[in-house]
Amino acid sequence: AQSVTQLGSHVSVSEGALVLLRCNYSSSVPPYLFWYVQYPNQGLQLLLKYTSAATLVKGINGFEAEFKKSETSFHLTKPSAHMSDAAEYFCAVSDRGTSYGKLTFGQGTILTVHP
Amino acid sequence: GAGVSQSPSNKVTEKGKDVELRCDPISGHTALYWYRQSLGQGLEFLIYFQGNSAPDKSGLPSDRFSAERTGGSVSTLTIQRTQQEDSAVYLCASSFSPGLVYEQYFGPGTRLTVT
Numbered sequence: 199a200q201s202v203t204q205l206g207s208h209v210s211v212s213e214g215a216l217v218l219l220r221c222n223y224s225s226s227v228p229p230y231l232f233w234y235v236q237y238p239n240q241g242l243q244l245l246l247k248y249t250s251a252a253t254l255v256k257g258i259n260g261f262e263a264e265f266k267k268s269e270t271s272f273h274l275t276k277p278s279a280h281m282s283d284a285a286e287y288f289c290a291v292s293d294r295g296t297s298y299g300k301l302t303f304g305q306g307t308i309l310t311v312h313p
Numbered sequence: 314g315a316g317v318s319q320s321p322s323n324k325v326t327e328k329g330k331d332v333e334l335r336c337d338p339i340s341g342h343t344a345l346y347w348y349r350q351s352l353g354q355g356l357e358f359l360i361y362f363q364g365n366s367a368p369d370k371s372g373l374p375s376d377r378f379s380a381e382r383t384g385g386s387v388s389t390l391t392i393q394r395t396q397q398e399d400s401a402v403y404l405c406a407s408s409f410s411p412g413l414v415y416e417q418y419f420g421p422g423t424r425l426t427v428t
Binding site: 234241242243247288298299300301302303304 | 316346348356357361363368406411416418419422
């Protein structure tokens, strides 16, 4: 079964600093990979997804992620953090053998941005 | 346009009572998913609907949980004889079509508290 590990349940950065949120998956066949963001009392919003095209994926709000097969990783980055980036971020995978997009999520990383 | 809506936003119930949670997907979306977000288990898949059929119910935790979808639109998740471990946020998502080409749009969730 697919699994996803997000390293660090809490990450704190200064405004303007680099954001790096880590995600590793376990699968012998690279799955489809996603990053979602959840603001307080809201549903999840898709930031970006990897489905086997370019390994560097650009998403909304200045975020991007790089798929590295050799490291089974899909880390999320943003060059300069804004206060509005404070939220919880989830990495998710979907098995290529599943036709309907069933998602398996990591445990989430809460991002705090301080002035 | 209107997004995925869920009702109620909050539900407090006594142990042993039955509850119904409602999801209104985006109009025209044929695929509908239920997920559960809890402190202990993180975000978990519960069930997937394509139209009114549920090809994958593998995430339903017990036979106390059931779900239906009518008219290819509204879905109801029912939990019978609620237990304290059922306390969680129940998220609904819909997409235009199953598969990973189409984004899953999430509702704000229903926060269920079992006392």
